[in-house]
Amino acid sequence: MSYQPLLISFEEAKSLRQHVNSNSLIGQSIAAEIAALEAYMPIGIEIPGHGEAGGYEHNRHKQNYIHLDLAGRLYLITQEPRYLAYAKEMLVEYAKVYPTLELNTSRDSNPPGRLFHQTLNENMWMLYASCAYSCIRHELTEAEQNLIETDLFKLMIELFVDTYAHDFDIVHNHGLWAVAGVGICGYAINDQASVDKALYGLKGDSVSGGFIAQLTQLFSPDGYYMEGPYYHRFSLRPIFLFAEAIERRQPELEIYQLKQEVIKTTSYAVMKTAFPNGVLPALNDSSKTMDINDEGILLATSVCFQRYQQDQTLLAMAKHQNKVWVHSSGETIANAVAQQPDIAGFNWGSLALTDGPAGERGGISILRHRDSHNDDSMALLWYGQHGSDHKLHSALDHGHFDGLHLSLFNHGQEIIHDYGFGRWVNIEPKFGGRYIPENKSYCKQTIAHNTVVVDQASQNQGDTATAEARWGEQHFFMADDQQCQGMSAFVRGYYPGVDQQRTVLMLELEGFEKPVVLDLFRMISEQEHSYDYPVHYSGQIIRTDFDYECHARLAPLGDEHGYQHLWNVAQAKVSGSSLTSWLMGQSYYSLVSSATADSEVIFARTGANDPDFNLRSEPVLLLRQRGSNHLFANAYETHGYFNEAIEASTDARGKISRVNVLHSDDQASVVELVLVDERRIKVAVSNQVGVTAQSENQVTVNGDIIRWQGPVSVI
Incomplete structure (x- = not known):
């Protein structure tokens, strides 16, 4: 038989058949798909009309293509005739209806399809339906093949390649689905001309569009x-x-x-x-x-x-x-x-990834540490390009204003985290399942991330076009020694007249059960500004080493740039250093921060100016400082254990009591961790642009000369 299914040959299907009802990983995977299909088939076949994103019609079309694909593949593997009949009937019914459908109503800037409110979903439908068709085509009559190919798939190809030609060659995530859908459909119906358009673009040059361009440019x-x-x-x-x-x-x-x-x-x-x-x-x-x-x-x-x-x-x-x-x-x-019955948890190790077509637009660095109990800690520093291309169309603007963002993880949970998007996916009553208005007014704004906010305004004025012209630059990355790993990056000009440098160290120190994360966030400016260092955490505050005032009447922290969505719950004046501990899950976490005479700590919570309760109610800690050049020196310590079921709590107090900044300039930063037993650990970091492992550094601190080689020294 000359025609073969696209993704599974008849011979491969026969091999997979032997795993049906087996307890192997592939057998369990087949069983899960059979169970899903068997649960959906009794609902019957329905081809709904148009509907809202995330609404009934949208979800029914989506579930139809998912289970259509399952039916096609599982028919090849199991040879169950009911699966063949189901897939054939589904395709025939869509072919009968599709030519009569008008274009849907678009709810955003994405062009609409005949089934969905945006062509992206229709591309997905065609891709999966084409895969299913290729699995059963050899079982269909010529009349059935003609009906499905002429009144369904060829009309879909025409919609994407001709009607929406301006979007077909878009080099973007959406464009990938368009070319893959048309290409797979072309193969399924033996239309090589459409396959070639999908591969090489409408101009056939593999540069202006098509799958080759996507892979080589994205x-x-x-x-x-x-x-x-x-x-x-x-x-x-x-x-x-x-x-x-x-x-x-x-x-x-x-x-x-x-x-x-x-x-x-x-x-x-x-x-x-x-x-x-x-x-x-x-x-x-x-x-x-x-x-x-x-x-x-x-x-x-x-x-x-x-x-x-x-x-x-x-x-x-x-x-x-x-x-x-x-x-x-x-x-x-x-x-x-x-x-291999004994396989440890996956671990990609510490690494740095570049961003941009030539790797020239900043990137992302990750530090990982696995201890003797196979527990993993991780720190992530992001300093790449703005995550959108507004020149395509506004719906593709997924970028947030969060250069030098930091996330931390250990004990199986994210300690300090990014808020993420503002969206209730596929929940139609919540703004049709689309991105909620608060996604722009809060989630994208800099305050929603763990990075310093200058003068209570977002980076690059919260403007996408401005942000797209800027990206960070790696300062150094070192991960050869698990006892002292580090990453550092600059962003320049994200705020007028202000440059920023963030250095994150993961230190394995004697007497500490988990690595200490030392975060040195340096602000560089000739003018005085207000600096806010936000920390997004989860859990309950356990203790502080300072007194604070709780507000009986809540008010928002500000009027714009996301501050309008933060309740000011409590605040305090601090000096010298401050400590805040919280409990999350079964672990205690302490943040010990350097401070000057006019430092402030603010306890806030999301939810202000949110009449539809769209935002999650989550705590945020802000360290506020006025100054020109300033170094936030913050130590994150994991300690202790809590188990409510057995009423056990150990080491609820950490080992670090204070963090002192001893020196900070363009040459170097030197900070001191003071432990509860009064032991002191000094950490020196080179701020010299172009620092390497061979670079020699020297600074004078309180009359003492500190010399070291490379980016970091722990004394």
Whole structure:
């Protein structure tokens, strides 16, 4: 038989068939898909009309294509005739209705489809429906094939390639879905002309558009995608589904070897950003719960293992996911997992990824530390380009104003975190499931992130076009010695006349149960400003070493740039140093901060000026300081244990009592950690631009000369 399904050959389906009802990882994955399909089929086939994003009609069309795809693949694997009948009827019913549908009503700047309010969802529908069609085409009559191809798939291709030609060649996440959908559909209906448009763009040059242009232009040399991990993982689905189809139909293109194996590079890049619990960091518009169980990363884990290398970390990823792609690649990695019963949690180690087409637009640095109990700590510093391209259209503006953002993680949880996006995905009563107004007024603003705010205004005046012209620069990255790891970066001009440098150190110190994270945030200006250092945490305040005043009547902290959404709950004047501890889960955390005579601590909470209760109510701690040149020196300590079930609490007080700034200028910063037993630990950091491991540094502190080589010295 000359026609083969796109993603699973008849021979591969036969091999997968032997795993049905088995207890292997691939067997369990097949069983989960069978259960999902069997639960959906009794609902019957319904082709709804138009509806709101996240509404009934939207979700029904979405569930239809998901289960249509399952029915097609599972028919090949199980040979269950009911699955064939279901997939055929679904496609025929859509083919009968599709030509009669008018374009939907767009609720944003995305062009509408005939089924969905935006073409992105329609691209997805066509992609999955085409995969399903390729699985059953050989079982259909010529009349059924003609109906489905003429009245459904060819009309869809015409909509995307002709009607919306201006969006088809867009080099962007949305463009990936468009070209992958058309390309896979073209293969499914033997329309090579449409496949070529999807591969090489409407001009056929592989530069102005098409899948080749997407792969060669979207990602940095390290594979990072400017919109951040949430949208990056979404791009992996069309990449792998189309790439697998290309490899099978046009192997001479060697798609997996394109641009020094860019598909592997970009897959590893998003995997490497994940927190140890698998959740992806919330950079730019991002969910707080999206993790490596996402379908795109699931595909990438299986295919990279089969197509590229038998990597141990991929095995650990698959074990964490506890599922594989129901595909020959899923069978391959599942067999490998079965041969290694003892696989530790995945650990990509410490790393730095560049941002920008040539790696010239800042990036992201990550420090990781695994202790003797296999507990992982992680610190993430972001200093890349603004995560959007407003020149495309406004709906693609997913960037946040958060240069030098910091996230911290240990004991299985994110200690200080990014708020993420403001959206109730697919919950139609909440603004139609779209981004809520507070996404712009709060979530995008700098105060919603763990980075210093100058004069209570967002970076780059909160203007996307201004932000797109700027990005950070790496100062240094050092991770060879787990006892002292560090990363540092500058952003310049994000505020007029103010430069910023953030240095984050992960220090394994004697007597401490977890690494101490030392955060040195340096403000550089000739003029005096107000500086706010926000800390977004979760949990309950346990103690402070200062007195504060709680406000009986709450008022917002400000009028704009996100401050209008923060209640001022309590505040205090502090000097010298300040300590705040909180309990989160079963761990205590302490933040010990340097302070000057006129420092202030503000306890705030999200929820002000939020009449529809769109924002989550979460605590925020602000360290406020006036000055020109200023160094925030903050030590984060994890300590103790709490278990309410057995009424146990140990080490609720940390070991660090004070943090003192001893020296700070363009040459170096020197700070001192004072412990409760009065031991003192000095940390010196070079601020010299271009510092290397061989750089010699020298500063005088209180008459003593401190010399060291390289970026950091712990004394």
